[in-house]
Amino acid sequence: MAEADTRAAFGRGFWILAPLWLGVIPFGLAYAVTARGAGLSLLETQALSSLVFAGSAQLSAVGLFAAGAAGVEIVLTTLLLNVRHVLYGVSLGRELRLTRRERPVAAFFLTDEAFGVVAGARERSFPFLLGAELSLFMMWNLATFGGFLLGAAIPDAEKLGVDLVFPLAFLALLVPLVRARVELVVALASGALAFGLSRGLPGGLPILLTGVGGSLLGAFLARGTPADRSIHPDDAAREVA
Amino acid sequence: MSFWLTVAGMVAVTFGSRYAGLALRADLPDFWVRFLHFVPIAVFASLVAPSLEGNRSEWEIRLAAAALAAVAAWRTRQLWVAIAVGMGAFWLLRIPW
Numbered sequence: 611m612a613e614a615d616t617r618a619a620f621g622r623g624f625w626i627l628a629p630l631w632l633g634v635i636p637f638g639l640a641y642a643v644t645a646r647g648a649g650l651s652l653l654e655t656q657a658l659s660s661l662v663f664a665g666s667a668q669l670s671a672v673g674l675f676a677a678g679a680a681g682v683e684i685v686l687t688t689l690l691l692n693v694r695h696v697l698y699g700v701s702l703g704r705e706l707r708l709t710r711r712e713r714p715v716a717a718f719f720l721t722d723e724a725f726g727v728v729a730g731a732r733e734r735s736f737p738f739l740l741g742a743e744l745s746l747f748m749m750w751n752l753a754t755f756g757g758f759l760l761g762a763a764i765p766d767a768e769k770l771g772v773d774l775v776f777p778l779a780f781l782a783l784l785v786p787l788v789r790a791r792v793e794l795v796v797a798l799a800s801g802a803l804a805f806g807l808s809r810g811l812p813g814g815l816p817i818l819l820t821g822v823g824g825s826l827l828g829a830f831l832a833r834g835t836p837a838d839r840s841i842h843p844d845d846a847a848r849e850v851a
Numbered sequence: 852m853s854f855w856l857t858v859a860g861m862v863a864v865t866f867g868s869r870y871a872g873l874a875l876r877a878d879l880p881d882f883w884v885r886f887l888h889f890v891p892i893a894v895f896a897s898l899v900a901p902s903l904e905g906n907r908s909e910w911e912i913r914l915a916a917a918a919l920a921a922v923a924a925w926r927t928r929q930l931w932v933a934i935a936v937g938m939g940a941f942w943l944l945r946i947p948w
Binding site for chain 1: 853854856857858860861862863864865866868869870871872873874875878879881882883884885886887888889890891892893894895896897898899900901902903905907909913916917920921923924925928929930931933934937938941942945
Protein backbone atom coordinates (compact mmCIF):
# COMPACT_ATOMS: atom_id res chain seq x y z
CA MET A 611 0.00 0.00 0.00
CA ALA A 612 1.30 3.45 -0.87
CA GLU A 613 1.97 5.77 2.03
CA ALA A 614 -0.93 8.11 1.21
CA ASP A 615 -3.33 5.16 1.08
CA THR A 616 -2.00 3.87 4.39
CA ARG A 617 -2.53 7.23 6.01
CA ALA A 618 -6.05 7.56 4.59
CA ALA A 619 -7.00 4.08 5.82
CA PHE A 620 -5.60 4.90 9.28
CA GLY A 621 -7.65 8.11 9.34
CA ARG A 622 -10.85 6.30 8.34
CA GLY A 623 -10.29 3.77 11.13
CA PHE A 624 -9.56 6.56 13.61
CA TRP A 625 -12.76 8.48 12.84
CA ILE A 626 -15.05 5.49 12.48
CA LEU A 627 -14.51 4.86 16.18
CA ALA A 628 -15.08 8.48 17.24
CA PRO A 629 -18.82 8.07 18.06
CA LEU A 630 -17.80 5.55 20.73
CA TRP A 631 -15.79 8.21 22.54
CA LEU A 632 -19.06 9.25 24.12
CA GLY A 633 -19.15 5.94 25.95
CA VAL A 634 -15.42 5.76 26.59
CA ILE A 635 -15.00 9.15 28.26
CA PRO A 636 -17.39 8.61 31.20
CA PHE A 637 -16.05 5.08 31.64
CA GLY A 638 -12.48 6.41 31.78
CA LEU A 639 -13.54 9.10 34.25
CA ALA A 640 -15.31 6.53 36.45
CA TYR A 641 -12.23 4.30 36.35
CA ALA A 642 -9.82 7.09 37.31
CA VAL A 643 -12.04 8.42 40.10
CA THR A 644 -12.34 4.89 41.51
CA ALA A 645 -8.58 4.31 41.17
CA ARG A 646 -7.87 7.52 43.04
CA GLY A 647 -10.34 6.52 45.73
CA ALA A 648 -8.55 3.17 46.00
CA GLY A 649 -5.32 5.02 46.78
CA LEU A 650 -3.51 4.65 43.44
CA SER A 651 -1.15 7.43 42.35
CA LEU A 652 -1.53 9.27 39.04
CA LEU A 653 1.38 7.28 37.58
CA GLU A 654 -0.16 3.97 38.67
CA THR A 655 -3.62 4.92 37.40
CA GLN A 656 -2.23 6.02 34.04
CA ALA A 657 0.10 3.01 33.73
CA LEU A 658 -2.86 0.64 33.92
CA SER A 659 -4.61 2.57 31.14
CA SER A 660 -1.65 2.60 28.80
CA LEU A 661 -0.10 -0.82 29.56
CA VAL A 662 -3.13 -3.01 30.28
CA PHE A 663 -5.66 -0.92 28.32
CA ALA A 664 -8.74 -2.96 29.26
CA GLY A 665 -11.51 -0.96 30.94
CA SER A 666 -13.45 -3.56 32.87
CA ALA A 667 -10.29 -5.39 33.98
CA GLN A 668 -8.75 -2.10 35.18
CA LEU A 669 -11.88 -1.08 37.07
CA SER A 670 -12.10 -4.54 38.69
CA ALA A 671 -8.42 -4.42 39.55
CA VAL A 672 -8.67 -1.11 41.40
CA GLY A 673 -11.73 -2.41 43.26
CA LEU A 674 -9.69 -5.46 44.22
CA PHE A 675 -6.68 -3.34 45.23
CA ALA A 676 -9.00 -1.36 47.49
CA ALA A 677 -10.34 -4.61 48.99
CA GLY A 678 -6.77 -5.71 49.70
CA ALA A 679 -6.81 -8.61 47.24
CA ALA A 680 -3.61 -10.55 46.53
CA GLY A 681 -1.74 -9.89 43.28
CA VAL A 682 -2.43 -13.44 42.08
CA GLU A 683 -6.18 -12.93 42.50
CA ILE A 684 -6.03 -9.69 40.55
CA VAL A 685 -4.02 -11.24 37.71
CA LEU A 686 -6.32 -14.27 37.48
CA THR A 687 -9.44 -12.08 37.47
CA THR A 688 -7.82 -10.03 34.69
CA LEU A 689 -7.16 -13.21 32.73
CA LEU A 690 -10.75 -14.35 33.20
CA LEU A 691 -12.09 -10.99 32.02
CA ASN A 692 -9.77 -10.65 29.05
CA VAL A 693 -9.64 -14.18 27.72
CA ARG A 694 -12.59 -13.25 25.47
CA HIS A 695 -10.06 -11.44 23.27
CA VAL A 696 -8.96 -14.86 22.03
CA LEU A 697 -12.26 -15.01 20.14
CA TYR A 698 -11.75 -11.58 18.58
CA GLY A 699 -8.22 -12.50 17.55
CA VAL A 700 -9.32 -15.75 15.92
CA SER A 701 -12.02 -13.87 14.01
CA LEU A 702 -9.77 -10.96 12.98
CA GLY A 703 -6.87 -13.23 12.10
CA ARG A 704 -9.07 -14.96 9.57
CA GLU A 705 -10.34 -11.77 7.96
CA LEU A 706 -7.08 -9.83 7.92
CA ARG A 707 -3.82 -11.17 6.66
CA LEU A 708 -1.44 -9.65 9.19
CA THR A 709 2.31 -9.95 8.89
CA ARG A 710 4.45 -11.29 11.72
CA ARG A 711 5.42 -7.73 12.66
CA GLU A 712 1.91 -6.32 12.55
CA ARG A 713 0.43 -9.03 14.77
CA PRO A 714 1.87 -7.98 18.18
CA VAL A 715 0.99 -4.32 17.50
CA ALA A 716 -2.58 -5.18 16.48
CA ALA A 717 -2.82 -7.44 19.55
CA PHE A 718 -1.55 -4.88 22.09
CA PHE A 719 -4.23 -2.31 21.23
CA LEU A 720 -7.09 -4.74 20.56
CA THR A 721 -10.37 -3.96 22.33
CA ASP A 722 -14.05 -4.89 22.14
CA GLU A 723 -14.79 -1.60 20.45
CA ALA A 724 -12.06 -1.75 17.79
CA PHE A 725 -12.96 -5.33 17.01
CA GLY A 726 -16.66 -4.54 16.83
CA VAL A 727 -16.20 -1.58 14.51
CA VAL A 728 -13.74 -3.30 12.18
CA ALA A 729 -15.83 -6.49 12.09
CA GLY A 730 -18.84 -4.37 11.13
CA ALA A 731 -17.04 -2.30 8.48
CA ARG A 732 -16.34 -3.50 4.98
CA GLU A 733 -12.76 -2.30 5.04
CA ARG A 734 -10.14 -4.83 6.09
CA SER A 735 -6.55 -3.65 6.46
CA PHE A 736 -3.94 -3.26 9.16
CA PRO A 737 -3.81 0.58 9.01
CA PHE A 738 -7.62 0.74 9.27
CA LEU A 739 -7.61 -1.56 12.31
CA LEU A 740 -4.71 0.34 13.92
CA GLY A 741 -6.48 3.67 13.36
CA ALA A 742 -9.58 2.38 15.17
CA GLU A 743 -7.45 0.88 17.95
CA LEU A 744 -5.38 4.01 18.58
CA SER A 745 -8.46 6.22 18.45
CA LEU A 746 -9.78 4.41 21.52
CA PHE A 747 -6.35 4.22 23.16
CA MET A 748 -5.89 7.96 22.93
CA MET A 749 -9.33 8.82 24.29
CA TRP A 750 -9.13 6.22 27.06
CA ASN A 751 -5.84 7.63 28.30
CA LEU A 752 -7.01 11.24 28.08
CA ALA A 753 -10.17 10.36 30.02
CA THR A 754 -8.06 8.56 32.63
CA PHE A 755 -5.88 11.65 33.10
CA GLY A 756 -8.90 13.96 33.24
CA GLY A 757 -10.71 11.68 35.67
CA PHE A 758 -7.77 11.58 38.05
CA LEU A 759 -7.61 15.39 38.14
CA LEU A 760 -11.39 15.51 38.56
CA GLY A 761 -11.08 13.05 41.44
CA ALA A 762 -8.78 15.52 43.17
CA ALA A 763 -11.54 18.13 43.00
CA ILE A 764 -13.94 15.87 44.91
CA PRO A 765 -13.30 16.94 48.51
CA ASP A 766 -14.29 14.01 50.72
CA ALA A 767 -15.04 11.18 48.34
CA GLU A 768 -16.04 8.66 50.99
CA LYS A 769 -18.40 11.02 52.77
CA LEU A 770 -20.05 11.89 49.47
CA GLY A 771 -20.57 8.20 48.77
CA VAL A 772 -18.66 8.32 45.48
CA ASP A 773 -17.70 4.67 46.02
CA LEU A 774 -21.20 3.89 44.74
CA VAL A 775 -19.93 4.79 41.23
CA PHE A 776 -18.07 1.46 41.18
CA PRO A 777 -21.07 -0.91 41.48
CA LEU A 778 -23.21 1.44 39.37
CA ALA A 779 -20.69 1.32 36.52
CA PHE A 780 -20.65 -2.48 36.50
CA LEU A 781 -24.42 -2.61 36.79
CA ALA A 782 -24.66 -0.37 33.71
CA LEU A 783 -22.23 -2.64 31.85
CA LEU A 784 -24.12 -5.75 32.94
CA VAL A 785 -27.70 -4.74 32.09
CA PRO A 786 -27.31 -4.59 28.27
CA LEU A 787 -25.63 -8.02 28.27
CA VAL A 788 -28.67 -9.68 29.83
CA ARG A 789 -30.99 -10.40 26.93
CA ALA A 790 -32.12 -14.00 27.38
CA ARG A 791 -33.46 -15.85 30.40
CA VAL A 792 -30.34 -17.96 30.78
CA GLU A 793 -28.29 -14.76 30.99
CA LEU A 794 -30.58 -13.41 33.70
CA VAL A 795 -30.26 -16.67 35.64
CA VAL A 796 -26.46 -16.52 35.41
CA ALA A 797 -26.40 -12.85 36.49
CA LEU A 798 -28.67 -13.43 39.50
CA ALA A 799 -26.93 -16.64 40.57
CA SER A 800 -23.51 -14.99 40.24
CA GLY A 801 -24.61 -11.96 42.23
CA ALA A 802 -26.03 -14.12 45.02
CA LEU A 803 -22.98 -16.40 45.08
CA ALA A 804 -20.53 -13.48 45.19
CA PHE A 805 -22.56 -11.79 47.94
CA GLY A 806 -22.48 -14.97 50.03
CA LEU A 807 -18.82 -15.73 49.37
CA SER A 808 -17.70 -12.18 50.14
CA ARG A 809 -18.95 -12.59 53.72
CA GLY A 810 -16.48 -15.37 54.34
CA LEU A 811 -13.66 -14.96 51.84
CA PRO A 812 -11.24 -12.04 51.50
CA GLY A 813 -10.33 -9.85 48.53
CA GLY A 814 -10.68 -11.06 44.99
CA LEU A 815 -11.35 -14.72 45.60
CA PRO A 816 -15.19 -14.43 45.57
CA ILE A 817 -15.08 -12.65 42.19
CA LEU A 818 -12.70 -15.18 40.69
CA LEU A 819 -14.68 -18.18 41.97
CA THR A 820 -17.98 -16.65 40.92
CA GLY A 821 -16.63 -15.68 37.51
CA VAL A 822 -15.61 -19.25 36.77
CA GLY A 823 -18.64 -20.82 38.46
CA GLY A 824 -21.18 -18.50 36.83
CA SER A 825 -19.68 -18.98 33.37
CA LEU A 826 -19.65 -22.77 33.80
CA LEU A 827 -23.31 -22.60 34.87
CA GLY A 828 -24.12 -20.55 31.77
CA ALA A 829 -22.22 -22.85 29.41
CA PHE A 830 -23.98 -25.83 31.00
CA LEU A 831 -27.46 -24.29 30.81
CA ALA A 832 -26.93 -23.15 27.21
CA ARG A 833 -25.65 -26.54 26.01
CA GLY A 834 -27.47 -27.78 22.94
CA THR A 835 -28.10 -24.25 21.66
CA PRO A 836 -25.87 -23.15 18.78
CA ALA A 837 -22.75 -21.36 20.06
CA ASP A 838 -22.71 -17.87 18.62
CA ARG A 839 -19.22 -17.39 17.24
CA SER A 840 -19.96 -14.19 15.45
CA ILE A 841 -19.72 -11.35 17.90
CA HIS A 842 -22.10 -8.76 16.59
CA PRO A 843 -20.51 -5.31 16.34
CA ASP A 844 -23.47 -3.74 18.14
CA ASP A 845 -22.84 -5.99 21.12
CA ALA A 846 -19.19 -5.05 21.35
CA ALA A 847 -20.01 -1.36 21.06
CA ARG A 848 -22.60 -1.75 23.77
CA GLU A 849 -20.25 -3.55 26.09
CA VAL A 850 -17.84 -0.63 26.17
CA ALA A 851 -15.62 -2.77 28.32
CA MET B 852 6.71 -3.03 44.36
CA SER B 853 4.02 -5.66 44.47
CA PHE B 854 1.79 -3.20 42.60
CA TRP B 855 4.11 -3.20 39.58
CA LEU B 856 4.51 -6.96 39.74
CA THR B 857 0.72 -7.26 39.60
CA VAL B 858 0.62 -4.84 36.66
CA ALA B 859 3.25 -6.93 34.84
CA GLY B 860 1.07 -9.99 35.37
CA MET B 861 -2.02 -8.14 34.13
CA VAL B 862 -0.15 -7.00 31.01
CA ALA B 863 1.10 -10.55 30.37
CA VAL B 864 -2.33 -12.22 30.58
CA THR B 865 -4.09 -9.42 28.66
CA PHE B 866 -1.57 -9.23 25.83
CA GLY B 867 -1.36 -13.03 25.83
CA SER B 868 -5.12 -13.34 25.29
CA ARG B 869 -5.09 -10.71 22.55
CA TYR B 870 -2.11 -12.22 20.75
CA ALA B 871 -3.10 -15.88 21.07
CA GLY B 872 -6.22 -15.48 18.95
CA LEU B 873 -4.40 -13.61 16.20
CA ALA B 874 -1.55 -16.10 16.10
CA LEU B 875 -3.51 -19.34 16.43
CA ARG B 876 -5.78 -20.66 13.77
CA ALA B 877 -7.85 -23.22 15.58
CA ASP B 878 -11.48 -23.37 16.57
CA LEU B 879 -12.49 -23.42 20.22
CA PRO B 880 -14.93 -26.16 21.28
CA ASP B 881 -18.53 -24.91 21.52
CA PHE B 882 -18.60 -25.36 25.30
CA TRP B 883 -15.75 -22.86 25.78
CA VAL B 884 -17.23 -20.40 23.29
CA ARG B 885 -20.38 -20.41 25.45
CA PHE B 886 -18.26 -20.18 28.62
CA LEU B 887 -16.55 -17.04 27.27
CA HIS B 888 -19.93 -15.53 26.43
CA PHE B 889 -20.98 -15.77 30.08
CA VAL B 890 -17.72 -14.54 31.65
CA PRO B 891 -18.54 -10.80 31.58
CA ILE B 892 -22.04 -11.46 32.88
CA ALA B 893 -20.81 -13.56 35.81
CA VAL B 894 -17.89 -11.27 36.66
CA PHE B 895 -19.84 -8.00 36.40
CA ALA B 896 -22.64 -9.41 38.58
CA SER B 897 -20.11 -10.55 41.18
CA LEU B 898 -18.54 -7.09 41.25
CA VAL B 899 -21.91 -5.38 41.74
CA ALA B 900 -23.51 -7.51 44.45
CA PRO B 901 -20.98 -7.31 47.32
CA SER B 902 -20.16 -3.60 46.89
CA LEU B 903 -23.72 -2.28 46.63
CA GLU B 904 -24.29 -2.32 50.37
CA GLY B 905 -21.43 0.01 51.33
CA ASN B 906 -20.25 0.45 54.89
CA ARG B 907 -22.10 3.54 56.06
CA SER B 908 -25.41 1.78 56.76
CA GLU B 909 -27.19 3.43 53.87
CA TRP B 910 -27.96 0.22 52.06
CA GLU B 911 -31.66 1.01 51.50
CA ILE B 912 -31.00 4.19 49.52
CA ARG B 913 -27.99 2.68 47.74
CA LEU B 914 -30.17 -0.21 46.62
CA ALA B 915 -32.95 2.14 45.48
CA ALA B 916 -30.42 4.27 43.56
CA ALA B 917 -28.98 1.15 41.92
CA ALA B 918 -32.45 -0.03 40.89
CA LEU B 919 -33.08 3.33 39.17
CA ALA B 920 -29.64 3.17 37.53
CA ALA B 921 -30.44 -0.32 36.23
CA VAL B 922 -33.67 0.95 34.67
CA ALA B 923 -31.74 3.85 33.11
CA ALA B 924 -29.10 1.47 31.75
CA TRP B 925 -31.79 -0.76 30.31
CA ARG B 926 -33.66 2.10 28.63
CA THR B 927 -30.72 4.15 27.33
CA ARG B 928 -27.80 1.66 27.23
CA GLN B 929 -25.55 4.60 28.10
CA LEU B 930 -23.09 4.17 30.93
CA TRP B 931 -22.98 7.86 31.80
CA VAL B 932 -26.77 8.16 31.98
CA ALA B 933 -26.98 5.19 34.35
CA ILE B 934 -24.26 6.57 36.64
CA ALA B 935 -25.79 10.07 36.59
CA VAL B 936 -29.27 8.74 37.43
CA GLY B 937 -27.91 6.45 40.16
CA MET B 938 -25.72 9.06 41.85
CA GLY B 939 -28.39 11.76 41.49
CA ALA B 940 -31.01 9.52 43.11
CA PHE B 941 -28.57 8.55 45.86
CA TRP B 942 -27.74 12.15 46.77
CA LEU B 943 -31.41 13.18 46.68
CA LEU B 944 -32.57 10.25 48.84
CA ARG B 945 -29.81 10.93 51.31
CA ILE B 946 -31.06 14.44 52.18
CA PRO B 947 -32.94 14.27 55.50
CA TRP B 948 -36.10 15.86 54.10
